[in-house]
Amino acid sequence: MGATIITTEDLREFKMALLEDIKQLLDSQPSHAKKKWLKSPEVRDLLGISPGTLQNLRINGTLPYTKVGGVLYYEYQEIMQVLEKNRVHNKF
Numbered sequence: 001m002g003a004t005i006i007t008t009e010d011l012r013e014f015k016m017a018l019l020e021d022i023k024q025l026l027d028s029q030p031s032h033a034k035k036k037w038l039k040s041p042e043v044r045d046l047l048g049i050s051p052g053t054l055q056n057l058r059i060n061g062t063l064p065y066t067k068v069g070g071v072l073y074y075e076y077q078e079i080m081q082v083l084e085k086n087r088v089h090n091k092f
Helices: 008-027 040-047 051-059 076-085
Strands: 037-039 066-068 071-075
Touching: 037 040, 037 076, 040 051, 040 071, 040 076, 071 076
Parallel strands: none
Antiparallel strands: 037 071, 066 071
């Protein structure tokens, strides 16, 4: 059984091919796969935050929401806008 040598260039090519395949898979998903409105647990999972942090984002007005019958809904696009607006651009 012979040994195969894998170079960093081989790994780089594999990574780029894999990323392209993943991008194609994501692009082929139907547009309705992304929900317009998310509930609190989905937002917490998306942002990786605790219930208390989500509450603070609501209270201080950082994250807009809609309340219907005691259920809080957050618009996906507004969450993405908040993330973009608060993006930190490093000078380095």
